[in-house]
Amino acid sequence: MSTNAKAYGILAEYDTPADIMHAAEKVRDAGFRKWDVFTPFPIHGMDHAMGLKNSKVGWFGFCGGVCGYTTGMLLIWFCNAFDYPLIVGGKPMFSPFSAFPPSYELTILFTAFGSIGGMMFLNKLPRLHHPLLKHGRFAQATHDKYFLVIETDDVKYSEAETRKLLEATGSKHIEMVEE
């Protein structure tokens, strides 16, 4: 590790999902805040092991859906009943029934955009640079290895103590990652 670069965090590698899950439980119980687990696939129960709350993406999707339905209904009313009313086949200018199918589709469309946008926003993606992505060994995180990273910014972080904690969780490989 070169001396002039700032350390981003300490990285511990594990071989199985069970190992990393137990490690996450220990790190959670030690009271760390700025840390994360990196796995090739979502591990069932990891949110609990990390002490994460239910994701907020649902709210973004819900707001999107409400916007979509309202947009659909208002748009159709505006087009066919307000801005240019035109009698077609003796049908009412605006009816919630014939306006329903397009509004329903817009509800779905906006919910999809809302939840993907919300997911991107909460995850701070897209992100084209990340200190971990420069790290050679970390490329295995999308293959078949499991990593735990505690950031140096965490108030509880101290190089010796944190390393000891991670060693106690049974990690076979621990090293520092530069910013």
Next chain:
Amino acid sequence: MAAEKQIQAPFAPAELAREPLVNNNRSVGWISDQVSAITEGKTPTWWWAAFVPSFLMMCLLGCMLIYKCSVGVGVWGNNHPTMWGWDIINFVWWIGIGHAGTLISAILFLLRQKWRTGVNRAAEAMTIFAVMCAGIYPALHTGREWLDWFLFPIPTSNSLWPQFRSPLMWDVFAVSTYFTVSCLFWYTGLVPDLAILRDRSKTKIRKFLYGLFALGWTGSNRHWSNYEKCYLILAGVSTPLVLSVHSIVSLDFAVSQLPGWHTTIFPPYFVAGAIFSGFGMVLTLLIPLRKMCKLEDIITMRHIDLMCKVTLATGSIVGYAYIMELFIAWYSGSPYERYAFLNRIHGPYAWGYWTMMSCNVLLPQLFWFKKIRQNLLVVFIASILVNIGMWFERFVIIVISLHRDFLPSNWGYFAPTWVDICTFLGTFGLFFTLFLLFMRFLPMIAVSEVKGVTPQADPHHSLGGAPEGGPH
């Protein structure tokens, strides 16, 4: 207590072993190696052998569309009284094929059918490409396609707005939403797998491109948590979406007054038929691909078996709908309605009706037998026949209903032109070109999802690192 346990031990119920989703106990790393290899190795000869004709057929499509746009809709066989011909048949057929992809990715996800992970990526790609092929037809059948933007509510100096009381307008919204949401769903699923390809890439250009589209995915669990919620919502909205799309397509017909079209059974019957034909296409694509790409351990015989069962179930629903249509035609007491159906059975197009009946109702009944579901050649041929049958279903509904309506003086006989035929062949070119490009450059299996359903991924399983005999 200990003694009691010892006595009970020999009588403890044996744990029922579930058939594994990935055969031969393959490791998590093997899955990414095997799937990424398809995009990394030298282009196989069979790929070129499939790509060149597909590409030429796509060029044929381009020529046909240019010809049609410059000469007019008269180059197609559509004419009085059959004003909707192969254009709408092929539109409904292609969009129906797309439905299986969404069923696999969304409905089976909500039903927690974990086997979907082996086939969902390829099926979703199939959906998107099929909807592209479908979209060409309604866009061009308008006659003056340069005015297609009138379909969208865009303020213009004419102050005219689309007419939202027509099901054709609903269709515009349904199909465009379907295409957009399918692309979003597909891409969301692709992000973690693009990160796999990025992290394995050896060349700068691959690293840059996969890195760009992977959006900086790291596999962080804080990200996975939001990602999984987003995926659940997408599955939750795609389910009512896919059911609504073909329902709305069917309303294009059912809302009219024509005998043979004016039926309340259409929405569920169209949706079942769409899923039926879509599974036919998934089987047609995946049976050769699993062999060519050596994916037999991921797309296993169990996957084929389950897909055959879905085909059998939806084929039987379609069969029920055909018989119910006949019954209602008789029971309605309307002479026009009765005639429309008698004309299907023994009119000038009876051969079309009986092709439909045998391919869609009788043929899938073979899938009751496990021996047949396990015979790849039979399943492959049957899957093609299913799609032929479903094409004829749309032919029967559209052409046979239109060619003889209320007044015998209004009757006629429809035949397609060479442009109709070449355009249809051309859409196959487009479809296969896109599909071959997809499987060569993108992970055709949802790698991180397949990894997630293996026992190696389960922290409570001994293969996932849990102590042997520990609590499950």
